[in-house]
Amino acid sequence: MNAVPHKNLKSFLTDAVRWNLRGGIAFQIFRIFLLFGMGFGIYAYSFQARFGLSVTGMNDIVSWGLYISNFTFLVGVAAAAVMLILPAYMFHDPGFHRVVIIGEGVAVGALVMCLSFIAVDLGGPLQAWHLIPGIGLFNFPSSILAWDVLVLNGYLLLNGLVPAYILYSHYMGRKADERKYRPFVFLSIFWAFSIHMVTAFLYQGLPARPFWNNPLMGPRFLASAFAAGPALIALILAIIHSTTDYKIDRKVFRKLRLIITISAIVNLIMLFSEIFKEFYFPTHHSSSAVYLFFGMDGHNSLVPWIWTSVIINLLATLVIAFNPGKDNPKVLLPACGFLFIAVWMEKGIGLIVPGLIPSPLGEVVDYLPTWVELGVTLGILCLGITVVTWLIRTALIIEQRYEGAD
Amino acid sequence: MSSPKKNEKQTVIQDVLEKPSSRRSFLKGASIAMAAGSAALATGCMATGDTTTSEEMKLRWQEYFKKHYRLMTAEEKKETVKRLERLAKIQNDLDVQIGTDPPIENVLYGYAFNISRCEGFMECVAACVKENNLDRKTNTQYIRIFEMEPGKLDPSTGDGQFYHKVPVENKFYMGVQCFHCENAPCIKACPTKATWREPDGIVVVDYNWCIGCRYCQAACPYFGRRFNWSQGEVPKEELTTKQHYLGNRRRPKGKMEKCTFCIQRTRKGRLPACVEACPTGSRVFGNLLDPESEIRFVLEHKKVFRMKENIGTEPKFWYFID
Numbered sequence: 259m260n261a262v263p264h265k266n267l268k269s270f271l272t273d274a275v276r277w278n279l280r281g282g283i284a285f286q287i288f289r290i291f292l293l294f295g296m297g298f299g300i301y302a303y304s305f306q307a308r309f310g311l312s313v314t315g316m317n318d319i320v321s322w323g324l325y326i327s328n329f330t331f332l333v334g335v336a337a338a339a340v341m342l343i344l345p346a347y348m349f350h351d352p353g354f355h356r357v358v359i360i361g362e363g364v365a366v367g368a369l370v371m372c373l374s375f376i377a378v379d380l381g382g383p384l385q386a387w388h389l390i391p392g393i394g395l396f397n398f399p400s401s402i403l404a405w406d407v408l409v410l411n412g413y414l415l416l417n418g419l420v421p422a423y424i425l426y427s428h429y430m431g432r433k434a435d436e437r438k439y440r441p442f443v444f445l446s447i448f449w450a451f452s453i454h455m456v457t458a459f460l461y462q463g464l465p466a467r468p469f470w471n472n473p474l475m476g477p478r479f480l481a482s483a484f485a486a487g488p489a490l491i492a493l494i495l496a497i498i499h500s501t502t503d504y505k506i507d508r509k510v511f512r513k514l515r516l517i518i519t520i521s522a523i524v525n526l527i528m529l530f531s532e533i534f535k536e537f538y539f540p541t542h543h544s545s546s547a548v549y550l551f552f553g554m555d556g557h558n559s560l561v562p563w564i565w566t567s568v569i570i571n572l573l574a575t576l577v578i579a580f581n582p583g584k585d586n587p588k589v590l591l592p593a594c595g596f597l598f599i600a601v602w603m604e605k606g607i608g609l610i611v612p613g614l615i616p617s618p619l620g621e622v623v624d625y626l627p628t629w630v631e632l633g634v635t636l637g638i639l640c641l642g643i644t645v646v647t648w649l650i651r652t653a654l655i656i657e658q659r660y661e662g663a664d
Numbered sequence: 665m666s667s668p669k670k671n672e673k674q675t676v677i678q679d680v681l682e683k684p685s686s687r688r689s690f691l692k693g694a695s696i697a698m699a700a701g702s703a704a705l706a707t708g709c710m711a712t713g714d715t716t717t718s719e720e721m722k723l724r725w726q727e728y729f730k731k732h733y734r735l736m737t738a739e740e741k742k743e744t745v746k747r748l749e750r751l752a753k754i755q756n757d758l759d760v761q762i763g764t765d766p767p768i769e770n771v772l773y774g775y776a777f778n779i780s781r782c783e784g785f786m787e788c789v790a791a792c793v794k795e796n797n798l799d800r801k802t803n804t805q806y807i808r809i810f811e812m813e814p815g816k817l818d819p820s821t822g823d824g825q826f827y828h829k830v831p832v833e834n835k836f837y838m839g840v841q842c843f844h845c846e847n848a849p850c851i852k853a854c855p856t857k858a859t860w861r862e863p864d865g866i867v868v869v870d871y872n873w874c875i876g877c878r879y880c881q882a883a884c885p886y887f888g889r890r891f892n893w894s895q896g897e898v899p900k901e902e903l904t905t906k907q908h909y910l911g912n913r914r915r916p917k918g919k920m921e922k923c924t925f926c927i928q929r930t931r932k933g934r935l936p937a938c939v940e941a942c943p944t945g946s947r948v949f950g951n952l953l954d955p956e957s958e959i960r961f962v963l964e965h966k967k968v969f970r971m972k973e974n975i976g977t978e979p980k981f982w983y984f985i986d
Contacts, residue, residue, distance in 0.1 A: 310893055310895065310918050312894035321882060321891060322878065376877075379878075380875050381892065381917070381920075382875045382916070383875075385873070385875045388732075388856040389855060389856060394856060395732050395735070396855070396856070397856060400852050401879070403853065403855035464849065464882060464883050465849065466882070466883055466975070467882065545820075613882075618820070618886060618887045619886075620818075620819060620820025620822070
């Protein structure tokens with residue numbers, strides 16, 4: 259049955275590992291750095307396992323911090339893969355078809371990070387099995403967090419299995435049967451929107467927190483994600499283009515730029531709408547926004563943070579939209595990087611922390627992550643980057659061989 | 665080769681495995697490889713690993729796989745209570761009695777707070793800390809007293825951290841705690857149903873079922889929930905040993921806790937500690953279903969209001985003016 263008899267699922271996996279252990283000296287150094295980062299993360303987490311979450315900067319007032327901030331942002335990055343999947347599979351864009359697998363790799367990495375961030379944020383991670391439907395007790399459909407568990411894991415499965423099937427077929431030297439995976443691709447397109455909307459609803463559904471209890475939350479999440487995610491993917495594609503023989507068409511970058519521009523502009527319009535609502539006639543529901551943008555009672559640790567983010571966001575959007583370098587990657591790529599950082603600052607710490615300040619009883623405290631939180635975060639980011647590089651490396655080698663065989 | 669201690673541990677594991685299979689037995693089997701490590705982790709006491717007896721290991725192991733409190737049979741409730749009491753004896757040499765008293769028939773608790781009478785003495789706070797074995801290290805408090813300016817009714821405009829002689833002229837005082845909402849956002853938010861409202865109106869937490877995600881804390885409009893950021897500490901001689909499973913028993917680290925209207929007292933027909941301790945009689949507690957109760961008198965004859973009424977959570981807690 260198999261075209262090449264010595265190839266099977268086992269050799270697929272061992273080959274994937276083998277390819278990933280090889281590489282030039284620079285790549286090995288990069289990998290050692292990632293391993294070191296993950297090791298440091300585990301070391302930092304050991305303190306949390308022993309002493310509880312008291313070793314973080316969180317408290318009863320700011321009960322969510324750096325972990326949930328990063329989780330929220332990375333859900334967007336994961337969802338943004340749909341901006342490649344949609345044109346590739348629905349509109350059969352040939353350029354995107356060649357890079358869609360990279361977008362899916364990024365989505366899997368982002369989801370692994372999301373789930374890890376949730377896991378390290380739990381006070382009782384060993385009780386997480388209480389969440390497994392059937393064994394535990396699942397508060398579905400009442401709790402939005404229960405929905406989030408379902409959509410995140412479902413999206414991880416979809417984004418893992420479809421590319422795995424396609425890659426395996428190509429590895430075996432045959433064409434992937436589109437009838438088999440097409441329904442799942444369509445499902446994953448809807449699912450991508452749902453993971454981000456559900457995550458937004460997690461916050462949007464809380465009447466206790468006026469800063470989050472805002473109908474623009476979901477749409478704005480999508481807009482910022484579809485700006486930041488493709489910006490990251492453009493950077494990764496540029497790295498692949500310049501460091502491997504897998505060359506990426508200029509057209510792909512141009513189309514990505516278009517997607518980023520539109521999303522970033524929509525995002526800024528929505529930001530302006532939010533700011534208008536909070537400050538045109540400030541009520542006590544605006545106090546979180548006042549704390550965030552101007553500080554309150556002498557507590558102003560987030561003020562420079564959010565203004566930096568807004569200014570970088572504005573400048574990066576202008577550069578990407580007006581393209582002053584005439585498609586010069588030396589101008590556009592740094593702009594993508596800055597846009598990504600600006601959205602990370604705003605959709606992470608800039609969204610989660612002020613939502614909890616002031617507390618429902620009016621207390622204002624500042625939140626500062628401790629070295630343990632920073633260490634664990636670094637570890638999870640290294641884990642995510644490792645997953646992405648492993649998946650993309652495997653995918654590119656298989657795709658290149660498959661294309662060569664054609 | 666192996667030490668006697670190791671042998672003991674192994675027999676414990678065998679013991680557990682050879683018991684008649686339950687709903688979760690496959691989980692036990694799946695994780696048996698990590699048995700010793702995870703059992704120690706599960707109870708969050710790795711530091712005492714050296715002194716852990718095989719009995720303690722076995723009890724912790726059984727505790728780890730127990731069910732949600734509401735799904736337990738009467739027999740299982742009795743067993744978990746026995747285990748918890750025994751663990752308290754082994755670990756801290758404490759004789760505690762943990763009750764599982766069910767709600768009393770035809771009782772719905774309600775609470776009223778007299779803002780014209782309270783003078784901010786904070787006796788209620790101290791009594792609550794003592795009664796509910798609240799963590800002394802982080803100074804956890806279920807009750808907050810706010811010193812309010814005249815003309816204001818929102819505690820966020822008041823001062824929740826006053827350290828001066830009370831009462832102060834032309835100020836009034838407002839106590840805030842868990843309001844035991846009928847339509848509680850925290851219950852809706854919890855992904856594992858670890859928090860719920862009992863038939864007598866008390867909103868409780870199953871400390872062992874909570875996974876510590878703190879979504880309920882974000883959802884509460886009244887700042888009514890507290891988290892065990894680390895293992896709580898209570899001096900042995902100050903510990904209240906008469907406990908309830910859903911009330912003032914020792915909370916594991918990484919779990920939510922909250923005011924339970926002193927479930928360990930009220931289900932035995934007593935008043936909550938804060939009501940008993942209040943020197944001015946500003947706190948009224950009782951059965952809303954009893955037309956003769958003081959709480960019903962207050963609701964019928966005083967000027968009564970609730971905090972953040974616009975959110976529609978229907979708290980079972982009212983403020984009133986004489």
